Amino acid sequence: MLDVIYKRRSIRKYQNKPVEKEKITEVLRCAMHAPSAMNKQPWEFVVCDKREVLDEIQKIHPYSQMLKTAPCCIVVAGNLITQYAEGSYIQDCAAAVENLLLGATSVGLGTCWLGIYPDKQRQEAFRELFNMPKDMMPFCAIAIGYPDEEKYSPDRFDSKKVHFNRW
Numbered sequence: 001m002l003d004v005i006y007k008r009r010s011i012r013k014y015q016n017k018p019v020e021k022e023k024i025t026e027v028l029r030c031a032m033h034a035p036s037a038m039n040k041q042p043w044e045f046v047v048c049d050k051r052e053v054l055d056e057i058q059k060i061h062p063y064s065q066m067l068k069t070a071p072c073c074i075v076v077a078g079n080l081i082t083q084y085a086e087g088s089y090i091q092d093c094a095a096a097v098e099n100l101l102l103g104a105t106s107v108g109l110g111t112c113w114l115g116i117y118p119d120k121q122r123q124e125a126f127r128e129l130f131n132m133p134k135d136m137m138p139f140c141a142i143a144i145g146y147p148d149e150e151k152y153s154p155d156r157f158d159s160k161k162v163h164f165n166r167w
């Protein structure tokens with residue numbers, strides 16, 4: 001488990017190879033295993049593996065160039081009806097996304113988190129592109145596929161950011 005945490009990096013170059021449906025299901029299972037406020041699980045996922053949709057995303061997201069090579073992208077949205085309290089979908093979806101990234105690393109896939117929240121214009125653009133009902137709030141998108149680059153594992157531990165008992 002620790003290996004997977006330290007191995008995960010943002011991958012922005014992908015092999016020209018589709019991701020097996022079973023692996024997509026497995027990483028979504030990892031996502032949905034995340035903790036959520038009052039166990040409301042207010043997350044929804046749109047799996048996009050059509051080239052034309054991946055190209056459309058690049059028109060509405062300025063930092064999504066890796067989708068030129070990624071064979072798949074998963075859009076994560078928060079459900080405003082089922083979330084526990086106003087805005088709690090954000091923490092719940094973030095927990096689910098990190099689980100998904102780690103699960104993907106574990107099965108040999110690379111990922112890159114593409115921020116949508118808190119940019120309201122971007123949230124609306126994704127909602128429109130994917131025809132989402134108004135109670136679904138796009139949170140982020142995740143490029144996913146077999147990596148075509150290797151990245152080192154930095155040690156980001158910083159003792160100055162750790163405080164004991166009081167600040």
Ligand SMILES: Cc1cc2nc3c(=O)[nH]c(=O)nc-3n(C[C@H](O)[C@H](O)[C@H](O)COP(=O)(O)O)c2cc1C
Binds near residue numbers: 008009010
């Ligand atoms: C909320 C959030 C939004 C991000 N948005 C983007 C993005 O739009 N495009 C991108 O290429 N990377 C994006 N990233 C990835 C970060 O750039 C990356 O995680 C960070 O540079 C650390 O590198 P690492 O993931 O390789 O450890 C995002 C990450 C987070 C957590």
